[in-house]
Amino acid sequence: MAQTIQIKRGTKAQLAVYGVLLPGEMGFCTDTKEVYIGDGTANSFVGRALSGTEAARPAAAMLGRLYYVSSGTNVGYLYFDDGAVWKRINAQKLTDLTGTLDDVAEGTAYAKVVKADITSGHVNKVSDGVNVKTAAEIKTHLDDATKHRLINDTSTSVTDLWSAQKIRNEIELAKRNIEPQASVMDKDLAAPPATPLPFDRFIIPAGATGAWASQLNKIAEWNGVAWDFYAPQVGWTCYVDDEQKIYSWNGSAWVRTGGALQTITAGNGLTGGGQADSVTLSVGAGNGITVAASAVSAKAGKGVLVNATGIEANIDGVSIVYDTAAGNSLKVAVIDGGTF
Incomplete structure (x- = not known):
């Protein structure tokens, strides 16, 4: 008959009640499948791995022996006995690793971060594979106003930027050619219109009220929400719609510079014209009629009479004729005494 040798056995709880096994005595926990051996002082776990405090x-x-630290310092670490030293074989922290952390899967590709490039858990450098910049260098670069323009609609500095709305307004202004030449609806309207349309423009006169107050001589343009004001520069020219006349800014006032061309022609003795409201006429200059500031007179001896009716010239065409060769002067021609 075969011999059977059995070691002391029972549940782990029963072993705890039993206490310390004798030196060399073994105990098997039937519920946890653990094997313990006593030394007369404590029960040591064998068969799977030694365990206990690191101390x-x-x-x-x-x-070939394994030891698991179950409590205290370095709890959770598993050590391997190579016959000379205990070597840790599992990692609990990044500081446990040597070299670099490589081949970290994130679903589709892999990444690599050098330990030296991590500060307090944060990557502190950026690289495109050739150029490397630290976070501090990037921040210094971004904060450098001499390298990066700032949005400032009121500035004309080369280191500042205009907002998109400001740029749009300037483009609309340029499209309508507001500065060198454009149309305004009126130059004598003192009160802003109640319901202006976008891009309606006016020259602001003296005594303007409301939103136009204190904006004398400026061009006001409705942007759809509020009035934009533009101070005129010398040479700006505007066509005034309600007058159908052109005005230019001379540095101190808007002056009339043109309108519908006026031309007067009446033979060789009456000329005039121009674009101003007042037209100067030269009547018969050098032909026997003198035009003064407020009177018309005939030169003596020219056969022209000025009376209450106006200016009369009686020429019979025979005895008195125009001498075209002598500047259209009058001369006596053939004088015939007739018969009895």
């Missing part, structure tokens, strides 16, 4: 770990001397 209770025996000296390394037997190749």
Whole structure:
């Protein structure tokens, strides 16, 4: 009959009640499948891995033994006895690793971060594979106003930017050619219109009220929400719609510079014209009629009479004729005494 040798056995709870096994005595926990061996002082777990505090770990001397730190310092670490030293074989922290952290899967590709480029858990450098910049260098670059323009609609500095709305307004202004030449609806309207349309423009006169107050001589343009005001520069020219006349800014006032061309022609003795409201006429200059500031007179001896009716010239065409060769002067021609 075969012989059976059984070691002391029972549940782990029963072993705890039993206490310390004798030196060399073994105990098997039927519920956890753990094997313990006693030394007369404590029960040591064998068969799977030694365990306990790190301080209770025996000296390394037997190749192949495993020891798990179950509590206290370095809890969770598993050590391997190589016959000379205990070597940690599992990692609990990044500081446990040597070299670089490589081949970290994120679903489709892999990434690599050098330990030296991490500060307090944050990547502190950016690289495109050739150029490397630290976070501090990037921040310094972004904060450098001499390298990066700032949005400032009131500035004309080369280091500042205009907002998109400001740029749009300037483009609309340029499209309508407001500065060198454009149309305004009126130059004598003192009160802003109640319901202006976008891009309606006016020259602001003296005594303007409301939103136009204190904006004398400026061009007001409705942007759809409020009035924009533009101070005129010398040479700006505007066509005034309600007058159908053109005005230019001379540096101190808007002056009339043109309108519908006026031309007067009446033979060789009456000329005039121009674009101003007042037209100067030269009547018969050099032909026997003198035009003064407020009177018309005939030169003596020219056969022209000025009376209450107006200006009369009686020429019979025979005895008195125009001498075209002598500047259309009058001369006596053939004088015939007739018959009895």
